[in-house]
Amino acid sequence: MVIDLDKCSACQACVVACQAENNVAIIGPEEAARGRTIHWIELIPYIEGEYPHLKVRLLPRPCMHCDNPPCTKVCPVYATYINEEGLVGQINYRCIGCRYCTTACPYTVKYFNWYPPEWPKEMKGSLNRDVSIRTKGVVEKCTFCSHRLLHAREKAKTEGRDLLPEDYIPACVQACPSGAMYFGDLNDPNSLVSALSRERRAFRLMEELGTEPKVIYLSEGM
Amino acid sequence: MEEKELRIEEDVVLFEPIRRTGKSFYLTLSILVAIILWAVWAYLHQYHHGLGVTGLARPIFWGVYITNFVFFIGISHAGTLISAILRLAKAEWRRSITRSAEVITVLVLFFGVGNILMDLGRPDRMLNIIQFAQFRSPLLWDVSSITIYLTASTIYLYLPLIPDIALLRDYSGKRKWFYRIFALGWKGTEKQHRLLEKGIAIMAILVIPVAVSVHTVVSFVFAMTIQPMWHSAIFGPYFVAGAIFSGIAGLIVAMNLIRKVYHLEDYLRPVHFNNLGILLLIMTLLWFYFTFTEYITVYYGGEPIHMTIFWSKFIGRFAPYFWGMFLFCFVIPLPILSFKKTRTPFGTLIASLSVIIGMWLERFVIVVPTLTNPRLPNESVIYAPTWVEWSILAGCISFFILLYMIFTKIFPIVSIWEVREGREKSMAEVQERIKTYLPGIGVE
Numbered sequence: 095m096v097i098d099l100d101k102c103s104a105c106q107a108c109v110v111a112c113q114a115e116n117n118v119a120i121i122g123p124e125e126a127a128r129g130r131t132i133h134w135i136e137l138i139p140y141i142e143g144e145y146p147h148l149k150v151r152l153l154p155r156p157c158m159h160c161d162n163p164p165c166t167k168v169c170p171v172y173a174t175y176i177n178e179e180g181l182v183g184q185i186n187y188r189c190i191g192c193r194y195c196t197t198a199c200p201y202t203v204k205y206f207n208w209y210p211p212e213w214p215k216e217m218k219g220s221l222n223r224d225v226s227i228r229t230k231g232v233v234e235k236c237t238f239c240s241h242r243l244l245h246a247r248e249k250a251k252t253e254g255r256d257l258l259p260e261d262y263i264p265a266c267v268q269a270c271p272s273g274a275m276y277f278g279d280l281n282d283p284n285s286l287v288s289a290l291s292r293e294r295r296a297f298r299l300m301e302e303l304g305t306e307p308k309v310i311y312l313s314e315g316m
Numbered sequence: 317m318e319e320k321e322l323r324i325e326e327d328v329v330l331f332e333p334i335r336r337t338g339k340s341f342y343l344t345l346s347i348l349v350a351i352i353l354w355a356v357w358a359y360l361h362q363y364h365h366g367l368g369v370t371g372l373a374r375p376i377f378w379g380v381y382i383t384n385f386v387f388f389i390g391i392s393h394a395g396t397l398i399s400a401i402l403r404l405a406k407a408e409w410r411r412s413i414t415r416s417a418e419v420i421t422v423l424v425l426f427f428g429v430g431n432i433l434m435d436l437g438r439p440d441r442m443l444n445i446i447q448f449a450q451f452r453s454p455l456l457w458d459v460s461s462i463t464i465y466l467t468a469s470t471i472y473l474y475l476p477l478i479p480d481i482a483l484l485r486d487y488s489g490k491r492k493w494f495y496r497i498f499a500l501g502w503k504g505t506e507k508q509h510r511l512l513e514k515g516i517a518i519m520a521i522l523v524i525p526v527a528v529s530v531h532t533v534v535s536f537v538f539a540m541t542i543q544p545m546w547h548s549a550i551f552g553p554y555f556v557a558g559a560i561f562s563g564i565a566g567l568i569v570a571m572n573l574i575r576k577v578y579h580l581e582d583y584l585r586p587v588h589f590n591n592l593g594i595l596l597l598i599m600t601l602l603w604f605y606f607t608f609t610e611y612i613t614v615y616y617g618g619e620p621i622h623m624t625i626f627w628s629k630f631i632g633r634f635a636p637y638f639w640g641m642f643l644f645c646f647v648i649p650l651p652i653l654s655f656k657k658t659r660t661p662f663g664t665l666i667a668s669l670s671v672i673i674g675m676w677l678e679r680f681v682i683v684v685p686t687l688t689n690p691r692l693p694n695e696s697v698i699y700a701p702t703w704v705e706w707s708i709l710a711g712c713i714s715f716f717i718l719l720y721m722i723f724t725k726i727f728p729i730v731s732i733w734e735v736r737e738g739r740e741k742s743m744a745e746v747q748e749r750i751k752t753y754l755p756g757i758g759v760e
Contacts, residue, residue, distance in 0.1 A: 129373030129697035139693050155692070164542055170453040171444040190444050191367070191437020193377040194455055198541040202375045202690045206437065208368030230366040231437025300691060303542055 095238070095267070096290045097154055100314040101274035104152040108135050111269030112156075115239060117225045119211030132205040134236035135266050151314070154275070156266065157182060157203045157236035158299065158307030165195035165204065174233070180308060181240055189232040196233055200303055204235045238277075239264035259285060280308060327735065330728045333578050334484065337725060348718040355711020358704045359434060367437055371700045376687045380705040381435035383679040384712060386555070387562070388428035389462070389534050390675060394563025395421030396469040397527045398595075400520040408746060409591055411738045412583040415731045416574060417567050418473040423719045424566075425466050427712045432458075434708060454536045465523075465530045472519040475512060478502050479733040491726075531559040538682065544622045545614060545686050554606040561599035561645075562675035565668035568592055570720065572665045574729050583730050586660055593664040596671070597653035604646050624689045633698070634685045637677050644674025 112118065112135045121130055135156040142149045159182045166174050166182060173189040176182050184204075196204040210230040213221070221227070224241040228234050246261035259278050267275040278287035287310075290296065295312040362369050372379050395417040402410035433439055449456055482502035485495035502508060535555035538546040548554075568589065575584040614622050629638040649667035652658045684699055723729070751757045 125368070129376075129695060130368065131374075141693065168453045168455065168541065170450055170455040170459070171448040172450045173444075173448075188441070188444055188448060189438065190441045192432075192435065192455060193437070194453065194537070196374070196377045197543065197687060200542055200691045202692055202694060205374060206377060207366070208372070209366040229438075230368075233437075 095156065095159075095264075095308065096276040096287045096296075096310045096312065098274045098276070098290075098312040099151060099153070100295075100312065101272045102152070102154060102270075103272050103274075104137055104154075105271060106137055107269045107271055108154055108266035108275065109133060109137065111265040112236070114220070115222055115225070115265035116237075117211075117221045117227055118234075119207070119228075120213050120217070121209070122212075125208070130208050132207075132234065134203075134205075134234075153299075153311065154266070155201065155203065155299075156264075156309060157238070158201050158305065158309045159236075159238060161306035161308060162304060164198045164200060164303075164305060168194045168198045170194070174235075179243070181238055181243075182235075183237060183240065184233060184235050186226060186228050186232050186234060191231040191233065193233065200300060200305065201307075204233050206233050207231060280310075327732050329579055329582070330730050330732050330735075331484075331487075333724050334490070334726065334728065341721070341725075344721065345718065348714040348721075351714040352711050352718065355707045355714070358707035358711070362434070362704050363439070367435075369702060369704045371702045371705065373697045373699070375690045375694055376684060376697060376699040378435070378683050378687060379699055380680075380701045380709060381431045382683050383676065384431040384709055385428050385435070386534055386679040386683070387676050388424050388431065388712070389531060390555075390559035390562045390679070391566040391672075392421045392424045392428065392465075392469075392563065393527060393531060393556075393559035394565075394567040395419065396465075396472055396523050397421075397560060398564065398567065400472070400523050400527075403516065403520045404524075406749070408738060408742055409588060411734045412580075412730045413567070413571060413588055413592075414734070415473075415476070415727075416570055416729050418469065418476075419720060419723050419729070420563075420566055420570060421469045422466070422473050423723070424716055425462065425469070427716055429462060429466075430712065431708075454533065454540045457533045458537060461526065461530045461533045465526050468519065468523045468526050472516075472523050475515050475519060476731055476734065477727060478512065479504065480728050480731060483732060484728075528556055531556045538686075543686050544619070544689070544691070545625045546682075548610065550606065550610055550613075554610060557599065557602050557606055558675060558678060561596070561603050562672055564592060564596045564599060565671035565675070568596065568664045568668040569672065572661055572668075574724065575661065578724070578729070580730060583735065584661075589661045589664045590656065590659045593653050593659035593667070596649065596664065596667065600646060600649050600653060600671070607642075607645075621689075621691055625685050628685050628689060629681060633688070634681060637681050637684075641674050641677035641681055644670045645678060646674075648674075 113120075113133070116134055118132050118134060121132070125131075135154055137152045138155050140151045140153045142151075159180060161176075161180060163174075163176055163182050166176050169175070170192065171188055171190055173185045174182065174195050175185075191206070193206055196202070196206055207228050207230045211228055224245065242264065243262045247257055250257045250261060259282075263277045267277040276287050276290060278285040280288050280291060282288055290312065291310045293312060295314075296310050297313055298307045298310055301307070370379065370381075399410065399414040399417045402414065433442060436442060445456070445459060451457075478498075478500060479502055481495050482499040482504065485492060485499045532552040532555065535551035539548055539551035541547060571584050571588070571592075574580060611626070614626050628634050648670040652663050652667040688697070688699065
């Protein structure tokens with residue numbers, strides 16, 4: 095995934111789209127004030143420099159889907175793992191809720207269900223049937239909408255063709271009104287994301303940790 | 317027969333707790349049971365509603381339970397380790413204290429493990445740890461090494477108990493069938509003694525590396541992540557030292573209590589407290605050394621992400637905890653333990669209570685500040701443990717005391733046969749041994 099910060103207007107459409115697509119619980123203002131909010135993608139303030147040469151950006155932060163993820167190493171039950179596509183998955187039905195992965199992730203992209211997930215009555219009818227509802231006591235995180243990948247693959251199979259890059263994009267990318275988010279195969283040298291990732295503006299969050307994140311940002315104003 | 321009767325008279329005070337149970341025992345028992353029931357209710361409340369009833373939140377995913385886990389595993393280090401080292405070093409003053417130490421280890425381990433289980437969001441799935449075990453996870457290392465440790469220290473507690481159980485089988489009126497089973501047909505023959513001594517010696521050697529590994533691995537849970545101020549190579553030895561430190565303190569407190577309650581002044585003498593006090597003093601200094609090293613390397617490295625946490629401990633939000641830890645772990649115990657005059661049973665008791673509080677704070681100061689300041693900017697959340705967490709901590713402590721009390725009612729808390737052996741044999745043995753140390757005395 096590539097996120098062009100020049101184009102990002104911090105409108106948070108990605109956050110809303112994700113919330114709806116992935117059945118992310120809505121926990122209400124009280125619990126939110128206690129730090130129990132769940133956002134698979136979130137805008138975080140990224141402050142560089144010191145006063146008076148401050149530069150503040152808002153970064154959309156999904157899961158980085160690291161190639162060398164610190165979270166999968168520490169899970170005692172293989173509930174979080176990296177699959178052959180390079181997606182870091184989370185098996186809600188196996189997670190024991192020890193929260194070791196949540197503490198080990200340097201990007202703090204993992205969330206815990208402190209209570210059973212809840213939605214306002216009006217929203218219950220519109221939950222996405224492709225995404226399983228979590229229970230209380232398990233960890234959840236951005237999956238790059240991997241249920242869409244399953245769908246796309248099945249569709250391609252029934253149509254008797256290979257999977258095309260445009261068959262599968264996550265909800266956040268789809269929803270971005272300014273086209274700031276790109277999604278594709280980084281291993282394919284001809285793909286758009288691969289070309290963008292080699293741009294001069296490209297950087298990754300905390301690359302120095304050696305986690306090899308697969309979310310690439312294009313810095314603005316260069 | 318008459319001679320044997322006389323022998324029981326000799327250490328009659330050691331049999332007293334098993335023979336007679338007074339009113340104060342039942343009174344304490346009911347208070348403890350009340351606290352435990354309260355804690356059970358608190359846990360059921362948490363089980364029913366979810367971990368939301370604790371003060372935990374994102375990014376502070378771990379709090380009091382993990383602190384308790386590290387703390388209780390730490391306390392467990394007194395027993396077996398101290399007893400094993402003293403046995404191997406043939407320290408004669410060990411004889412009346414080893415039993416009370418070993419019991420701490422075995423009993424307190426359950427609460428270390430229990431706190432991890434209570435911290436789980438889905439305790440009903442805990443057997444996944446066996447079914448889907450992933451050995452790359454340091455938590456799995458914990459599971460393995462604590463299991464080995466619990467097994468080894470239980471055997472190590474049980475072996476020296478056998479001759480005492482046999483004594484109870486022969487001379488105590490109560491629960492004969494029970495003692496008969498656990499005495500394993502002990503008759504006190506020469507051969508049985510030889511086997512027992514051998515078994516104890518093997519276990520004493522075996523249990524030391526296991527004990528060291530346990531707390532090293534506990535520290536690895538933190539040190540193996542790349543989180544600032546957790547990812548530290550010194551954590552293994554730092555945790556082991558801290559564990560022994562709090563463990564000795566726990567032992568001194570327990571010894572003080574049984575000494576007073578069961579009138580064992582003659583068995584647990586000031587000299588025992590003096591010697592353990594010296595050990596505790598060494599550990600105090602060692603603790604300071606490790607803490608100093610840990611923090612000064614962070615300070616000189618000066619990485620901003622580390623320094624945020626560093627300052628939050630030194631002058632920021634966690635300063636009361638940090639300086640509290642320093643006060644209780646170092647400032648209070650150091651002067652008390654430094655002077656022979658204050659290294660009395662009471663003096664060491666005060667120092668030990670202070671160390672126990674301080675070491676709990678130390679664990680807290682390791683776990684929480686790092687999580688409060690994650691690498692990416694985050695909504696600032698203040699972790700305040702709720703009544704559920706405090707109740708469970710109180711429940712764990714009460715339950716531990718309860719089990720310890722019950723143990724003293726079933727088994728002698730001072731190893732009777734070892735004390736007798738000391739009286740009968742070791743005088744001569746020690747004299748012989750000393751001769752082998754010295755030049756110019758006719759021993760080849």
